[in-house]
Amino acid sequence: MLFSKRLREAADASWEASFSHPFVTGIADGTLPLDRFKHYVLNDAYYLSCFAQVQALGAAKATDLHTSNRMAAHVQGTYGAELSLHEKFSGMLGITDEERSSFQPAPTAYAYTSHMFRAAYTGHLGDIIAAILPCYWLYYEIGERLQGAKPDEPIYREWIAAYGGEWFKELVQEQIDRLDAIADTVTEADRERMQRSFLISSRYEYLFWDMAYKKEQWPV
Template sequence: MTFSQSLRKEVDSIWEASFNHPFVKKLGEGTLDLASFRYYVLQDSYYLSHFAKKLGITKEEKDNFIPAPTAYAYTSHMYRAAYEGHLGDIIAAILPCYWLYYEIGEHLKECQPEEPIYNEWISAYGSDWFRTLVEEQITRLDTIAEKVTEADRKRMKQHFIISSQYEYSFWEMAYTLEKWPVDTDVKDVIG
């Protein structure tokens, strides 16, 4: 079993929870509230600038954007992996996003939601092009894992599992439109 296969097996219950999260299920059914999808795109705007344009997210919305607690924590986790580790740590921290999205795209491929942007999202993440991108990163991670110490692999595994947890939390954040518990002008500090 390759390193990536063992990681995928380790997070199976987390990914199954993501497949069954109301955000993902309603996206596939076409019943997801567009406000939740807009919020998701705003929070994930770095990766999803194309969808931000399609949804007509305005400059004002971007200027007033404040990352939700989950988005901020997830990004901080990735920065920590990059700061404290090496390329294997970075890939292990980022790969769950790509890989899980591809698997969700595959799970939802047969869905035909009426909302065109949901179909586009499903098509993008379930595409052959995206699968190739994921497979390249999996291969890169496995190659690195063969050359590093057991302690490095353990740390990479930890990053992968934590990122998988954050992926689930990201669906929940978007579905519930998560905000900071106390309203402040925090964008000047963390935006």
């Protein structure tokens, strides 16, 4: 069985929990209150800037020039996503420069990005791909599921459109193929560590919706 298939099956319960989380279903039917989406956007901007750094560490840890180049190209893709997130959604949601500059990540955003940095600094490229793949792949599956949805709220229609489409599918498949190729060359202990990391990221993806839905803050 392909390593990626083994991971996808192991993560199924937490992915199903993401699909049915009220934040996700609330985007699809347009009932999600905008203040919760704004909490998501602010934390996601922080998440994306860390994600790009982790991808760049992947470029540095790659052992051939082609892979370094592709990982660096993915950094640029994340930058593009971050820019449109800031530009489109900040205007639509009335996020001010002050709000952005004084923003501090909520506990879950901080913990999830710390998990990815841990994989990046302590592991090899396979550990990095394992930690960042749920981000690509889960959003692709959510994008597919939400394609038929036409919420009244234009922001949510934009969000749904961002994760549908062929360009995104190709990026996701590229990282899945990269993970499977690396998995063939490493030890079983490496594969087990990569699987654990993939599962932790999958659980954090669920917690990220929950963080936004509950407008999670630091307790003190």
